[in-house]
Amino acid sequence: MPALLATLLGPHHVVGFINNNFNRFLGGQVRPGQTAQAAAPVLAQQGLLDILDEVYRSEQPASGHEQLVLLPAHSGGPAQEYYFDFVCRPLHDDHHQIQGILVFAVDVTDRVRARHRISDLDAELHRQDELLRQMLESLPQMTSIIGPQGNMEYASPQWFTYTGQTLDDLPQAWQSAIHPADVASSSTLFEQAQATRQGYSQEIRLRSRHGQYRWHLNRMVPAFNNEGHIHRWYGISTDIHEQRLLAEELRRSEEQFRFLAETIPAIVWTARPDGQIEYLNSRWPDFTGVPVEKTLQEGWATLIHHEEVEDSLAQYQYSMQTGENLNMESRLLDVRTGRYRWYLHRAQALRTPDNTIVRWFGTTTDIDDYKRVQQRLEERNAELTRTNQDLDYFVYTASHDLKQPINNMAGIFQELVRTASFHDPDAAKLVSMFEKALHQIYGTIHDLSELVQVQKLRHEVPLELVDLSSLTQEVLISIAEPLELLQAEVTTDFSAVPALPFVRPNLQSVLYNLLSNALKYASPNRRPQVHLSTLLEEGQPVLLVQDNGLGIDLARYGSEMFQMFRRFHDHVPGSGMGLYLVNRIIQSHGGRISVESRIGEGTTFRLYLPLLDEAGMPRQNLDFKLVFF
Incomplete structure (x- = not known):
């Protein structure tokens, strides 16, 4: 540890001796004979020379512990700190008179700085401990x-x-x-x-x-x-x-989901947001013969029929990328039999509140039997369409081809009646019978033509909302002559359903036939009364036509009510096509007819038509409705 040593003489502290360490500390320019003030002005500025004055005056030693001394830096920076332990002792001559002071100092700067660092570290540790305590307690x-x-x-x-x-x-x-x-x-x-x-x-x-x-x-x-x-x-x-x-609830939900998934008679699967299948229920190997583990590792594309594989994978990827619900059909292979069966694949994404897809839940349902039934129905429909076309063509041809010879026969007969003389007393009766038969042939040909026309109108003319009051008036005008002849009373009440969605000419034919029958089969004992009305039964529109005519023996003829050419009264002419035509029209529009009748009291026809939507049009009526989980 470097020591500083110097002797200072007289009251002005003239340098008598100074060692090299002390001289270097003061800048190396101190010479014997200089006063302390001149040799070390930096010490004088810090009041350290006052200690020398006090020792010289009192002739008592003085000491200091870790005395701070500041020396200016050579580069103009902050002053450098030094610490010293020092002793100043008075020097006496032989006569015990003070003649100077001995200064001895030891540089303890490193020791002080080390202690300061330890103190700073202790303070920092204390601060860190306090922060840690506050953090733990917070x-x-x-x-x-x-x-x-x-x-x-x-x-x-x-x-x-x-x-x-x-x-x-x-x-x-x-x-x-x-x-x-x-x-x-x-x-x-x-x-x-x-x-x-x-x-x-x-x-x-x-x-x-x-x-x-x-x-x-x-x-x-x-x-x-x-x-x-x-x-x-x-x-x-x-x-x-x-x-x-929550975890226990999720576990229970997972168990319930797996139980449900394993009991559903369909393949249930889940997939990650990117479409990677991560779960398949046990129905998968039941239907395909492929273990679940193998499918989860290798995928299912190899089981798709080659005709659908490209389109199926494209649809699947599109749904996974866009988030749209998956709904597609494809055939999958049963590796045990080598046969393909049709399946319906459906999937919907589970999303977070911010619309991020978490998982896909899907089902793959065997619809092979349905597809086969559908195919058979399509084939049967096609066959029926061809049959109807052939029937229409036959009816049209028959009516067209029959009209000409009948017209010729009628012309010849009229000419014969006009020019020939009949002396047989029964001749007039025979002529009347022939004319009656001729009219019946004309009526039958007309009814067959009208039947063909009704079928065409149903498929070629769109539905429209038909106002029942105005249509009824049109029909009444067309039968004005028998109405006036019989003095019939026709009343209406269409307040419940003022208009019906229908092919207008077909509905006109329905009303015409029912009103004509009501007049044709009116009771001779009372004035004919016919009432037309509508009502709603559980949202289904019903058109009623009620008369007070002869009535029909339903116990006897009920099963034959709507058969072609079937008649129930013979006292008036007719072809037996009217009710058949009405029933065909109502059925072609998705409705049905019920009949209530009492002999001698009258008959009520109830025409039940399809349910209406909010716009007043019939709701869609699907032939098949499949429910998939």
Whole structure:
């Protein structure tokens, strides 16, 4: 440790001697004979020379401990700090008169700076300890320090707030709070961790101050001493009660989903947001013969029929990329039989509140039987269409080809009647019978032509909302002559359903036939009365035509009511096509007819038409409705 030594003489402290260390400290320019003021003005500025004056005056020694001395820096920076332990002793001559002062100083700068650094480190450590304490006490978790034997040495305030324990309970605080059912497993884990010298975590139940147990995730980490032995454990306990209950609920939901998925008679699957299949129920191998594990690893594309594989994969990828619901059909191979069956694939995405896809849930349903039935129905419909076309052509041809010879026959007969003389008394009767038969042939040909026309109108003319009042008036005008002849009374009430969606000419034909029949088969004993009305039965429109005519014996003729050429009264002419035509028209529009009749009292026809939507048009009526999970 460098020492500074100098002797100063007289009251002005003239330098008598100065060693090299002292001289270098003062800049190296000090010479004997200089006063202390001239040799070390920097010390004078800091008041250090006043100590010399006091020693010289009092002739008493003076000392200093870790005296700060500031020297200006050569580069103009901040002053440099030095610390010295020093002693100033008076020097006496032989007569005990003071003649000067001996100055001895030791540079202790390194020691002071080292102590300052230690002090700063202690302060920083204290600050860090305080920050750590504040952080631990601010966390929502409970922190603790456990001794090697399992006794608690420290617990954060959160522990005491939650458990209601006090510092007196600290040594056995852990054992007192843990649920009895978790004690054994917790002790076992702690012993295993002691043996393996590794941390661990465990979900346990801890009792609150209110006596309720809540689930916590407890994590323990060991701390080692210099000898490498565990001398304490640091623990943190996080309340996971709600998460635990939610996890249990999710587990139950998962079990219910898997139970449902395994009991549904269809293939149920889930996929990641990118479309990667991650779950298939046991129906998959039942239908395809391929193990679930193999399909999850290799995919299902190889099972798709080669005619649909490209389009099916494109549709699948499109849904996975856009998030649109999947709805496609394809054939899948059963590797056990080598046969393909049709399946309907449907999937919908499960999304978060921000519309992010979490998972896809899908079903693959065997629709092979349905497709085969559909194919047979299409073939049957095509066959029926051809049959109807052939029938229409036959009826048209028959009516067209028959008209000409009948017209010729009628012309010849009229000419014969006009020019020939008949002397047979029964001739007039025979002529009348022939004319009647001729009119019947004309009526039959007309009815057949009208039947063909009705079929064409149903498929070629669009539906429209037909106002029933105006249409009824048109029909009444067309039958004005028999109405006037019979003095019939026709009343209407269409307030419940003023208009119906129908092919207008077809509905006109329905009303014409029913009104004509009501007049044709009117009772001769009373004035004919016909009432037309509408009503709604559970949202279904019903058109009623009621008369007070002869009535029909339903017990006898009910099953033959709508057969072609069937008649129930012979006292008036007719072809037996009217009711058949009415029934065909109503059925072609998706409706049905019921009849109520009493002999001698009258008949009521109820025409039930399809349900209406909000726009007053018939709802869609599907032939098949499949429900898929």
